[in-house]
Amino acid sequence: MIQFKNRFSILDKMVLNSVQRDAVLYTGGPELVFAGAGTGKTRVLTAKIAYLIDSGIAPGHIFAATFTNKAAREMRSRVESLIGIPVNGLWIGTFHSLCARILRMEGRAISYDSAFTIYDSDDQLSLIKKVLKSLDIDDRSITARQAAGLISRYKNRCMTVEEVEKMAKGFYEQEISRIYKQYQKLLREQQAMDFDDLLSNTVFLFRHNSELLQRYQRLFKYVLVDEYQDTNTAQFLIIKELCALHGNIFAVGDDDQSIYGWRGAQIDNILYFENVFPNTRVFKLEQNYRSCRTILNFANAVIADNEKRTQKQLWTERNEGEAVQVCRYRDDRQEALAIAEKITNSVKGKIRGGDVAVLFRTNAQSRVFEEAFRRSRIPYILVGGISFYERAEIKDCLAYLRLLVNPRDDLSFDRIYNVPARGLGEKAREQLADYAKKSSLSMLQGLLNVDVAALGSRYQKGFSELKSIFELLIDLCNNGTPVEKILNEMLQLTGYLDILNKEKTEESLGRLENVNELLNAIAIWSRDNPDKKLSDFLEEVSLVSDIDSWEKKENAVNLMTLHCAKGLEFKHVYLVGLEDGIIPSKQNFDDESKIEEERRLLYVGITRAMEKLECSHVDQRWRFGVLLPGVPSRFLQSLPKSYFDYKDESISFGQINPSVEKKAAMRSKVSQQVQSPSEMPGYEDFSQETVEFRMGQYVRHKSYGRGRILSISGFGDDMKLTVLFNDGVRRKLMAKFANFEN
DNA sequence: GGCGTAAGACTTTTT
DNA sequence: GTCTTACGCC
Numbered sequence: 145m146i147q148f149k150n151r152f153s154i155l156d157k158m159v160l161n162s163v164q165r166d167a168v169l170y171t172g173g174p175e176l177v178f179a180g181a182g183t184g185k186t187r188v189l190t191a192k193i194a195y196l197i198d199s200g201i202a203p204g205h206i207f208a209a210t211f212t213n214k215a216a217r218e219m220r221s222r223v224e225s226l227i228g229i230p231v232n233g234l235w236i237g238t239f240h241s242l243c244a245r246i247l248r249m250e251g252r253a254i255s256y257d258s259a260f261t262i263y264d265s266d267d268q269l270s271l272i273k274k275v276l277k278s279l280d281i282d283d284r285s286i287t288a289r290q291a292a293g294l295i296s297r298y299k300n301r302c303m304t305v306e307e308v309e310k311m312a313k314g315f316y317e318q319e320i321s322r323i324y325k326q327y328q329k330l331l332r333e334q335q336a337m338d339f340d341d342l343l344s345n346t347v348f349l350f351r352h353n354s355e356l357l358q359r360y361q362r363l364f365k366y367v368l369v370d371e372y373q374d375t376n377t378a379q380f381l382i383i384k385e386l387c388a389l390h391g392n393i394f395a396v397g398d399d400d401q402s403i404y405g406w407r408g409a410q411i412d413n414i415l416y417f418e419n420v421f422p423n424t425r426v427f428k429l430e431q432n433y434r435s436c437r438t439i440l441n442f443a444n445a446v447i448a449d450n451e452k453r454t455q456k457q458l459w460t461e462r463n464e465g466e467a468v469q470v471c472r473y474r475d476d477r478q479e480a481l482a483i484a485e486k487i488t489n490s491v492k493g494k495i496r497g498g499d500v501a502v503l504f505r506t507n508a509q510s511r512v513f514e515e516a517f518r519r520s521r522i523p524y525i526l527v528g529g530i531s532f533y534e535r536a537e538i539k540d541c542l543a544y545l546r547l548l549v550n551p552r553d554d555l556s557f558d559r560i561y562n563v564p565a566r567g568l569g570e571k572a573r574e575q576l577a578d579y580a581k582k583s584s585l586s587m588l589q590g591l592l593n594v595d596v597a598a599l600g601s602r603y604q605k606g607f608s609e610l611k612s613i614f615e616l617l618i619d620l621c622n623n624g625t626p627v628e629k630i631l632n633e634m635l636q637l638t639g640y641l642d643i644l645n646k647e648k649t650e651e652s653l654g655r656l657e658n659v660n661e662l663l664n665a666i667a668i669w670s671r672d673n674p675d676k677k678l679s680d681f682l683e684e685v686s687l688v689s690d691i692d693s694w695e696k697k698e699n700a701v702n703l704m705t706l707h708c709a710k711g712l713e714f715k716h717v718y719l720v721g722l723e724d725g726i727i728p729s730k731q732n733f734d735d736e737s738k739i740e741e742e743r744r745l746l747y748v749g750i751t752r753a754m755e756k757l758e759c760s761h762v763d764q765r766w767r768f769g770v771l772l773p774g775v776p777s778r779f780l781q782s783l784p785k786s787y788f789d790y791k792d793e794s795i796s797f798g799q800i801n802p803s804v805e806k807k808a809a810m811r812s813k814v815s816q817q818v819q820s821p822s823e824m825p826g827y828e829d830f831s832q833e834t835v836e837f838r839m840g841q842y843v844r845h846k847s848y849g850r851g852r853i854l855s856i857s858g859f860g861d862d863m864k865l866t867v868l869f870n871d872g873v874r875r876k877l878m879a880k881f882a883n884f885e886n
Numbered sequence: 887g888g889c890g891t892a893a894g895a896c897t898t899t900t901t
Numbered sequence: 902g903t904c905t906t907a908c909g910c911c
Contacts, residue, residue, distance in 0.1 A: 212901085240901050265900080339901050407900065506898050511902090528900090562887095569887050689901060707899045729898050745899080768896075769902045 154198040157226055158191045160184075167427040168192050171199075174387075174421035176372075176414070177396045180458045181443070181751035182434030182713065185396055189370055190219055192394055193234070194226040196366055204233030207364040207386060209379070211371040213238055213692045215711065235364070239379050240339060241687050243346040246360070247337070253353050254345060259679055261336040261550045262686040266534065268292055268338045271555055275326045281319060291323045298324060299340035300376045300408030302347045334586070335552045343378035350385045361389045371710075372397030372417070376408035384420065393421060399454055400447050403707060403745045405738070415454065432458045432751075434713050436465025439757050442787045443750040449782060450740045467789045469758040470780060474794040476509070476721070476765045480516035482793060483718050483760070487701055488520055490716060497523055499715035501702040503749045505727045509720065510703050512766075517701065525697055527704035528690040537644075537655040538662055542685065544634050547614070548621050549679045552586040561587070564643050566606040575599040576607070588614065613637045627678050628666040635659065650878035706749045717753035719746070722761045723774035746779050763794055843867065843884040845877075 155165065164184055167177050168191045179185035189208075197203055210216040216237045224231055235242060248258045263271065272288040272295070298308050305325045312321040331337060337345060350357040367387045369375065372395040375383070387393045395417060402411040418424040432440055440460050447453070473479040487500055502513055510526055517524045532538060540563050543556035561576075562568040576599055580590030592615070596608045616637060620630050635641045644656045669681055690708060702714065706727075721727065728742035750757060761776045841853045851869035865877045 238901065342901085403899080404901095406898080508897055565888075567887070571887085687901070705899065726898090731898065766902080 154194050164188050168195050173391045174424040175394045176417045176424050177427045179396050179429045182432040183429035190222045194223045203231040205365040208236040208368040209239045240342045243342040254349050259550045261546050261553045263336050263338045294320050295324050296340050299344040302344045302378050334554050335550050347381045366392045368394045373399050373402035373414040374404040374409045375413050380413050401748050405741045432460045434754050436462045438465045438468050439753050442468045445787050447747045470788045470790050471760040472792045472794050473762045475762050476512050479760050479762050480512040484516040484520040497699040497701045498696045501714040502718045503706050503709050504720050523700040525700045527694045527708050551588045554587045557587040564640050568606040572603040626670050628663050654878045706745050709752050710748055715754045716756040719749045719759045722759050722777040724777050
């Protein structure tokens with residue numbers, strides 16, 4: 145029995161309302177906290193952990209699952225500042241990272257050793273493509289993507305290969321089950337797990353090793369779960385097993401913010417929580433501290449249209465606030481330009497760029513905004529898109545490092561055996577693969593074992609080069625050489641750096657910079673984590689999300705998807721592209737439960753706003769290079785007009801919204817400080833380059849001479865220019881390295 | 887076996 | 902409009 149004393153010492157440090165306080169203090173078994181948007185969910189969760197530790201439960205006995213690493217990091221540091229001591233042993237992190245930790249220690253029970261590799265979705269897709277080829281399945285009948293989706297669904301429900309095999313009906317399902325079987329076999333052989341495996345393998349591990357399960361049941365005296373509405377079946381099973389003995393589960397969530405159904409999340413987990421955990425005590429946090437009344441009413445009205453939800457109504461003591469605006473624009477370009485202008489006017493007042501967010505349904509929508517912001521010289525941060533660790537050159541580097549930790553990772557071997565090119569192609573690979581298969585070795589193990597001459601004289605040079613590189617790197621690794629030194633050595637030995645250096649195209653310079661950035665990141669990481677190993681670094685890298693590295697910058701406007709925005713708040717929010725087919729997404733038209741999820745997504749977006757909310761839709765939108773017509777989202781159309789002010793801005797040509805302009809002009813006159821963009825504070829935050837290029841512009845390059853810009857593509861750091869030089873050669877340059885002379 | 891060009895697909899959201 | 906893949910030439 146746990147003794148709870150010092151009841152109030154910790155609580156006194158936190159300002160909690162009475163429901164929050166009751167939720168924190170309750171320790172009588174299963175507990176479910178419905179925490180509406182902005183009702184202080186994180187505060188309660190943090191207080192709960194601090195309270196448990198203060199009551200005598202060692203941090204190492206607490207298991208707390210959050211939705212992002214960022215949330216985990218923040219929560220850990222808040223708990224530490226509350227109780228005043230470090231909580232090193234605390235198990236806090238995403239489900240994926242917590243499971244990875246368990247699997248690294250216990251994987252032997254399911255034939256995985258502690259050095260297994262984590263495959264991201266790209267790797268997963270590559271491996272499935274390989275499987276399709278080996279099973280001779282035409283990728284026009286089943287695409288790798290489809291197979292990946294279905295396999296992921298099986299795994300999310302913790303269905304084993306055998307179970308799927310048994311229930312597969314019809315040709316299609318049987319084919320998928322064949323793919324699943326072969327895919328799992330390859331993963332096992334290569335000692336690799338995909339994201340779903342981290343969860344499902346943990347379930348399988350517990351399922352087949354009751355002693356081990358009991359050990360963890362005793363270890364974790366308290367289980368806390370954030371964002372419970374977004375848990376999938378595998379996560380649910382893990383939780384259920386872990387608290388089967390004591391029932392000490394504390395789940396926090398909001399069914400109205402369940403937006404990951406497409407990833408296997410079961411909203412039923414939260415809705416039927418009380419059926420699964422008997423004698424559950426339910427708390428409902430309904431007082432919202434974030435948004436003003438107009439916004440909250442708007443949000444309540446939108447979500448009220450959903451059938452499948454628990455009854456609740458957010459309320460606030462905050463002021464009425466400005467009316468919610470719904471704007472109609474002519475097309476997405478006008479939408480972006482108009483919003484850029486509105487933001488420009490806002491930042492002339494007391495609003496900073498960092499207080500503002502533009503939220504959209506799909507990543508593709510960010511482009512027009514980037515363009516408009518560049519034009520208006522508004523600093524911005526784009527969250528998501530192609531992440532650093534997905535870039536080809538970074539994945540090459542990581543593949544080398546992965547192989548040093550796990551030599552059985554054939555997928556990584558495939559990636560790099562001829563990178564940089566050393567004359568080894570498909571034929572060469574087959575030679576080595578034959579040998580490896582005969583000797584039951586992985587590709588790299590085979591290479592290290594084989595007499596290279598036996599693989600054919602044509603490939604001897606390439607293979608012996610690769611072999612000696614790895615022999616050297618493995619030596620360094622065994623000597624405990626710092627990771628950045630190993631990577632640096634790899635870059636030198638393989639000639640990767642030389643090739644990039646020689647190439648001198650502006651694109652290669654970009655790649656070079658990325659590689660250097662990786663070296664720096666590793667060096668910093670090693671310094672901060674002196675007792676961690678290369679394998680730890682690789683794991684952290686595999687499990688980072690886009691939002692994990694996001695930091696609010698004072699002056700930079702935030703651009704992100706609605707999914708990314710969950711859990712965040714901004715003074716001003718622009719919800720853009722509210723058209724039927726975008727939100728709700730066309731692909732979810734068929735199913736009412738999916739429509740409800742889309743409505744929740746909109747609800748999540750709305751409830752991010754504190755003071756000002758503008759929703760917008762356009763008549764026409766550029767997609768795939770053509771203009772497509774659009775109608776306002778059904779979610780807007782079903783709303784009584786009393787909840788918002790409607791503005792048709794599609795009719796205004798040229799200068800947009802003169803009334804806003806006039807007001808802003810008046811305000812700046814009063815305050816006597818008109819800021820030109822270049823004097824904007826924190827302008828150095830503006831990573832997006834200050835130089836602007838136009839099509840047709842004449843430029844002079846230090847080595848290529850004079851030329852004319854033919855086309856511009858991409859934005860920010862990725863902006864590329866196609867320039868026709870006077871020597872008649874067309875060259876593609878990275879704008880940020882172009883360094884033109886005047 | 888490497889490199890360039892052309893056709894095709896593609897956009898939901900992400901640990 | 903952009904990215905990936907396939908194919909043909911060197």
